Amino acid sequence: MESTSQSLSIMASVGGSGNTSSSTTREPFFEIDHGLNMYAHWYWNVHGYLSLVICTFGIITNVLNIYILTRPTMRTPINCVLTAIAMADVVTMSSYIPFSIHFYLLCGLETTPERYSYLWTTFLAIHGNLTTTSHAISIWLAVFMAIMRYVYLQTKKCPDIRTTCVIVSLIPFAVGAVMMPNYMMTTVIELPVQSRNRTANSTGVIYTLPVPVLGSEDPSILALVAFWLYSIMCKLVPCVLISLFIGLLLKKLHESAVIQKRLYKASNKTKKKNRHKSTTMMLLVIIVMYILTELPQVVVILMSANYKYFFLNVYMLLADTLDMAALVNNAINFVLYCSMSQQFRDHLYQVFAVFACKPAVPQPARKFSNNATYDTVNNHSHLEQLVPATTSEHV
Template sequence: MAASYSNGNGSILLNDTGIEDESVSALFAFHNWYNFYHGYLACVVCVFGVVANIFNIIVLTRKNMQSPTNVLLTGLAVSDGLTMAAYFPFALYFYVMEGKRTIHSARFLLFYAIFSVLVHSVSIWLTVTLALFRYIFIRYPRRGVILCSIHRAKLAIVIVSFAVIVVCLPTCLMYEVTPMTENSDQWVISIKRNGTLDNIIEKTNFWSQAVLIKLVPCFMLTVLSIMLVKTMKDAEKRRKKLLQKSHKTDDDSTRERKTNRTTRMLLAVVILFLLTETPQGVLHILSGTIEGFFDTVYYPLGDLLDILALINNGINFILYCTMSKQFRDTFLVIFFKATRVGGHHLVSTHMSTRESDL
């Protein structure tokens, strides 16, 4: 998530980034306009997103839906849902209610700042893991069943969660709650700068967030997306050749088309993720390398970056419903007690692990 909460007083600082004053003024004019609506919009998106991710978890954990891909999507739904659940009280109190910065609200803000980074980072790396699993599965279909098993998908979630906690440890150590001014009843979170160790932690946090949470995942997802598209095209060519030689049954052809549909849907998830995370990653890097860039560019765009990330966290349910018949049918069975549509059973309870992907 964007660190739009970091600037405690919201004052316009000097422009020493080399960017024209007119551009900076336009950014702050946009910030001041959108800031009024952001809290209300964010609360609506968060409520929808939390409910949608609960639906995702319920559907994806059904017995007929068990597969390595769906295990990873379940983990992604949990981390996305937690991200939005944490953002809701933040947006409600600081934007809608415009609550005072008491010591209790500042402590909550500190918790939110750390927790949101953790769960959002888990979402980022689970998306990378999902793309990697999918590439292995369609590139090496026989070995992929073994290499990308349900057990390994669950293990990947544990490893990603643990690794993110380690990488984000400096984030947990670099902030503290302090009075806004001496003898003030207004409290803010600020970066610790009490010595050399605090400076090292601050620099370590910046580069670990910039490289391991922003640049590397976006680069890997871009490469994996290109490789997935190429592999899908190659697989489609092979399928057509085999069909012409009549070496494949209708069941084989149907299964492979279903695999491609699943891959296309996962590509949509990955591409939407890239569209929201890449700009934030670029701005994050520029904020740490260009003096004054954060205050004059990143900060006024922070709320916009946040709402884009929140929308991305909640949109997967819509993608699943529109692009996956099995997800849609299972959802109807669970929540509307439907068992038949158009004379056909909606869900088969005898599906192989390979066939039970979305």
């Protein structure tokens, strides 16, 4: 998202990608790697179509996620966080579709007035800020979810739905405050361009965005503040926290497995432990996907900050690939829910049954050890059963 926007901005400013100077200087990454350059150009021709498919699938499935996770029987604190993540992902992918259609499918790589018109450059500025913000919100929601699950495993307590909704609502405001320097430095710049094929509609003027701090020889103070604030608060810190809580959750799972093996036999308590273990495993998979997506971006940002030519000659060539990894992460949660949550699958079947005008098969009431039955999840059970999988006996 933000990586591709930065790349297009620099390409418009310099009329190409990367450093092609013939200087004899031999600093690290001074020259563009031929293989990486060939890969970047090959993937550019694929990225537009692939991103369009991924975004379309992701929007549809995330809307389904929102609908199912907000059903009365699915309203739990964790599901509140998962719903907010789905909303952020819908915003990201909805903005990416027109971006992909114009800059990848309708226009080539050439720096032309048609590609970088005032209207589309303004859209590029809005798209860059919007997707950067929504993606950062999604990351911090994942951090909050990891913390919630670890606290629950440690104390058997978690915030109620109202408290969770308040915290979830505050996260976008906090991210917006961090992103404020980026918003302040966003402007559309007019540049003259020499058009090879001059037509009546080609004015010889293109519009671009300010060159990002890593691609600038003399960045302003505001640009430096924006870059480091975003890199630290929206990339580095969330990755560190997610990694930390992944380790803590895995440690807790191991301890629980040892205790369960030592103290419990086949009983209702064992089933309950298994449900909580399956719940934690599902959340771990979701959180690990964030690490797999964000860690490479953290690495290339740090490399770009330490090596002068890395951003222009390496990062820009990998921008589309990094964006695709983020888009896949935005779209994959539906697949994870379907594969790891029996109750989610039950509700999904009911949704399809309604649209197919077929009566949904009623779910049998489940029994607890005290012979009580239930058909819906009450507010008290929400304190223990935090995700769709945990409200049924099958995960």
